[in-house]
Amino acid sequence: MSLFQNIIVIITLIIGAGFLSLSEIALAGARKIKLKLLSEAGDERATKVLKLQENSADFFAASQIGLNAVAILGGILGEAAFRPYLMGFVERFYSGPWAQTIGFMLSFTFVTSLFILFADLMPKRLAMIAPEKISIAVINPISIFIKICKPLAWVINAIANLIFRLLKINTTRDDNITFDDISAIVDAGAQAGVLQQQEHHFIENVFELEERTVPSSMTTRENVVYFTLKESEHSIRQKIAEYPYSKFLVCNEQIDQVIGYVDTKDILVKIMNNQSFIQLNESIIRNVLIIPDSLTLSELLDRFRATKEKLAVVINEYALVVGVITLSDIMITVMGDWVTPIDEDLQIIKRDENSWLIDGSTPIEDVKHALDIEEFPEWENYETIAGFIMYRLRKIPRPADYVEHEGFKFEVVDIDHYKIDQLLVTRLTEQLPANSAEEQDR
Incomplete structure (x- = not known):
């Protein structure tokens, strides 16, 4: 073949290798979340990509067959095509016994550089920019190529699977999304400016509900305001006026003897109707949720949801009251300054x-x-x-x-x-x- 024909063949091989490299990185790097959204929107190509990712062994075998075959063929043709011309160039300056070797090395380096640059490096970098779009664009021709290479790919995969079994290596891909994965995505969104700092902080706090225990958000024992069964009406009125709480614990004589709680709404209704109450009684006192201090905030939310309560008493392993916590306390923990009262003492x-x-x-x-x-x-x-x-x-x-x-x-x-x-x-x-x-x- 003439030099022109060799150049055309080499360019064709580079384009083919570049397409395989581009497809390999795009199909491997395409995110399942985005592909599922495209598939649900009706894009059948996205569905094909998802199926290919679930059974990727045939694709990778076919891709490696194509890349290695093209690389070997390109090296043979390229070295034979360019070596005579490069040897002639070298002999203008040096005609010794090493001239042929130098010509071979130059032709080998030149052809290898072309394949590295245009068939490997540039396609892979392009694929990393938009893997979902590229994977959808190449899925149909790649599917045809996989069918062509399937007999040889089956043999190669069978040998690879046998070796993996002998080495006891699990090749099943784990696609479970963890809290760390989601947190990393949120951090990336904040750095890119997609999320504002306050929104980023809010999302992080939601994830922390699984780790933070109840004592981290409760009102501690020494700050709990409560009524006793024998407390006077004047004292009750004074506490309601002094502390802007909607619910108060009711205890027998001390805080560790919890009986229940009262909603100030029930007491205020009596006051508004000019009714007087001598002492707290069963008609006003409600059952209170008792929880251990080992619960996480996420578990407490489930308890609140199941019992329809918004107040819980926290006790330790010795059955002593260590504090109280409300649904509002959890919301303040999650949302921070968005729901914290302006006049609240800053910690x-x-x-x-x-x-x-x-x-x-x-x-x-x-x-x-x-x-x-x-x-x-x-x-x-x-x-x-x-x-x-x-x-x-x-x-x-x-x-x-x-x-x-x-x-x-x-x-x-x-x-x-x-x-x-x-x-x-x-x-x-x-x-x-x-x-x-x-x-x-x-």
Whole structure:
């Protein structure tokens, strides 16, 4: 064949190899979620791509047969076509015994570079840009090519399957979507500007319901306002006026003796009708949902949905009340500032770019979001930032005690009867001395 004919053949081989490379990456990288949406919209080609992905062995075998056959044939033809001309070019400058070898190496390098650039690298990069669109566009010709190569592909797949069985390798593709996968997609959407920062934060909080336990969002024991059975009408009226709650626990004599709860609406109806009540009774007191403190927020939502309740009392393993939680508390945890009352005391106050005042009862998850901290060590052992400090110090803290973590200094600034009331958190700009307070008094 003439040089022109060889060039035409090589260009044809490059186009064929490029098409196979493009199809291989596009069909492998096409996302099932988008393909399912296209299939549901009536695109039959998307349905074919999904079926091909489920049974991809024949396609990959056919693709490798085509790519390797084209590469070998292109190398043979290209080397034979270009070597005489490259040898003539080399002999203009060098006519020694290595001239033929140099000509061969130049022709081999030239043909290989053409196939790498136009039949491999560029098609694969193009396929990664829009894998779903390209996979749909190539599925029909690829299906024909697979049928042509099927006899040889069957033999190759049979040998490959036998080797996999001998090596005990599972070749089944796992297409299950995990929370980490969804979180990665959400993060990518936020970085691309598709999601606003507040929406990104909201979606992350929804996923965290599976991990966050009830104590991270409840009203703690010391902050629970309750009525006793013998409480006077004046005291009840005063508490209702002072605390803007819609529901109050009713206990016998102390908080650990929970009887039920009352809805202030029932009491206000009596007051509006100029009725007086001497004490709380069964007509007003409702049964309350009792839950263990080991439940996750997601499990509690299921309990609320099943019982139609919106208030639950949280007890520990010793049957002591550790707090109460409402449906509103869960919604505040999920939606944050969107539903938090404006006049509510802030648990995290930003003083400047590098310092924060944080309430000791602030849940660890909220601190992670506020300070952009990836993780706290052994977080399953505590729920709040105060718990983190005590866990790291391994002692009852005192003012000025501190620990360091992820480039931040967490310093105790206020203690209320052994309880960490407030922390000062500062971003470290330089390494602090090694003798930190967490190493003192051990």
